[in-house]
Amino acid sequence: MEGDDALSLLLRADPTLLAIVRLSLGVTLSATLVATLLGVPLGAFIALLRFRGRALVIVALNALMGLPPVVVGLAVFLALSRSGPLGTLGLLFTPQAMVLAQALLILPIITALTRQTIEDLSAEYELELAAMRVSATGRVITLIYEGRFALATIVLAGFGRAAAEVGAVMIVGGNIDGFTRVMTTTIALETSKGNLALAIGLGLVLIGLVLAVNGLAWGVRIWAERHAG
Amino acid sequence: MQDRVERPGSGSISAAGDAPGVAPRPLIRLDGVGYRAGRNRILSGVTLEICEGRPTALLGPNGSGKTTLLKLLMGLVTPSEGHLAADALAAMSREAMAFVLQRPVMLRRSAGANVAYALQAAGHAPTLAAIDRILAQVSLGHLRERPARKLSAGEQQRLAIARALARTPRVLLLDEPTASLDPSATKAVEEIVAAASRDGVKVVIATHDLGQARRLAGDVVLLVGGSVAERGAAATFFAEPQTPIARRFLAGELVL
Numbered sequence: 001m002e003g004d005d006a007l008s009l010l011l012r013a014d015p016t017l018l019a020i021v022r023l024s025l026g027v028t029l030s031a032t033l034v035a036t037l038l039g040v041p042l043g044a045f046i047a048l049l050r051f052r053g054r055a056l057v058i059v060a061l062n063a064l065m066g067l068p069p070v071v072v073g074l075a076v077f078l079a080l081s082r083s084g085p086l087g088t089l090g091l092l093f094t095p096q097a098m099v100l101a102q103a104l105l106i107l108p109i110i111t112a113l114t115r116q117t118i119e120d121l122s123a124e125y126e127l128e129l130a131a132m133r134v135s136a137t138g139r140v141i142t143l144i145y146e147g148r149f150a151l152a153t154i155v156l157a158g159f160g161r162a163a164a165e166v167g168a169v170m171i172v173g174g175n176i177d178g179f180t181r182v183m184t185t186t187i188a189l190e191t192s193k194g195n196l197a198l199a200i201g202l203g204l205v206l207i208g209l210v211l212a213v214n215g216l217a218w219g220v221r222i223w224a225e226r227h228a229g
Numbered sequence: 230m231q232d233r234v235e236r237p238g239s240g241s242i243s244a245a246g247d248a249p250g251v252a253p254r255p256l257i258r259l260d261g262v263g264y265r266a267g268r269n270r271i272l273s274g275v276t277l278e279i280c281e282g283r284p285t286a287l288l289g290p291n292g293s294g295k296t297t298l299l300k301l302l303m304g305l306v307t308p309s310e311g312h313l314a315a316d317a318l319a320a321m322s323r324e325a326m327a328f329v330l331q332r333p334v335m336l337r338r339s340a341g342a343n344v345a346y347a348l349q350a351a352g353h354a355p356t357l358a359a360i361d362r363i364l365a366q367v368s369l370g371h372l373r374e375r376p377a378r379k380l381s382a383g384e385q386q387r388l389a390i391a392r393a394l395a396r397t398p399r400v401l402l403l404d405e406p407t408a409s410l411d412p413s414a415t416k417a418v419e420e421i422v423a424a425a426s427r428d429g430v431k432v433v434i435a436t437h438d439l440g441q442a443r444r445l446a447g448d449v450v451l452l453v454g455g456s457v458a459e460r461g462a463a464a465t466f467f468a469e470p471q472t473p474i475a476r477r478f479l480a481g482e483l484v485l
Contacts, residue, residue: 128330142336146336149337
């Protein structure tokens, strides 16, 4: 039974499986960190600044949330290929390229949802912060802090999206055994080869990861309601 | 104690309760101030002085411009016309003013952290001693670690006043601070306001509660339709209103 074999792989902590899981987590956590560091401040500033073309930027950001991963993969592939603008960096078919692709994939999600969250909070807090004479920078920091629980959920959503995507990392990582092979690309490859045990094992890990992320998001919200109101 | 009623545009409000023979010092002057929001004229031709002394009550029906006038005093909106000087005294500036909104927004943190935030925003060190002292002023010392949004409406209003007091204001602007509170919470807020006033803080309070204005105010400004309809010492205003519109307002007959 393939299912029994998959469980066996998990229970005996198969080194190949663990290496793939480790790389997957490393790539996705890095991508989420990069996208968060860029997306949260960017979203906050778009929420609070008024500039020409702002509506267009918001519409574009919202549209980019549905960006197909293969398109992101293709764009990053073209940018990193030898003749591309970033070809000299030599990053194609490396984990760094996969981080870049995943970060670009979830950047619009984190930016757009942060923008919406901060804009809603700003409407609520604007007069109060103005009355307290809080500086413009102070207001941005305050609103990000006040929205911290909603933002944590947004970041976790971004992490889930990056962890589950396959197209982009397949294109820019090349699915090289022991180097750029992550859970999703391995599942796709092993399924096509008929090696269902490893595919199912990794599928179970992936589902567990997604469940854990959602459980964490739920826990954050419950904790916030109890402790911060 | 000066105790006279003046018609719009005729000079300063005299603060009842001041020392006899001592003219109350003006803190804020408004000269022909008007404010428009789009095509709507919210305030027009407001000329008055807010002087040191007992609290000034801003009275008037809904939509008469009380909140807008408070925002103008705080500098949160700019007059469309006229002139407003908040630096009538050399040491007076908007930094020495604090504003409590009708529906204050609690930061998503503890009561103590809310006060700490206000202290920091005002440039003061948010020490535990300072936080405890300010919370004690509004009788919330025992709730320092409680999430602010978990407090009752009355406690939240007192916390909002605590945040305002953290600015060590010379002038405290209150926008209907007891509008949604029960009598006991109202009494608690009034005691805090009275204590602040005794400590030398000039309080300007917008209120619909005539009883509250009688209890707290030294002088009254009646706004109707964005203009000052009557102003003067509270005792005189309530005993002998000088204008028909004030008499109708006090009789509860003013319908706009």
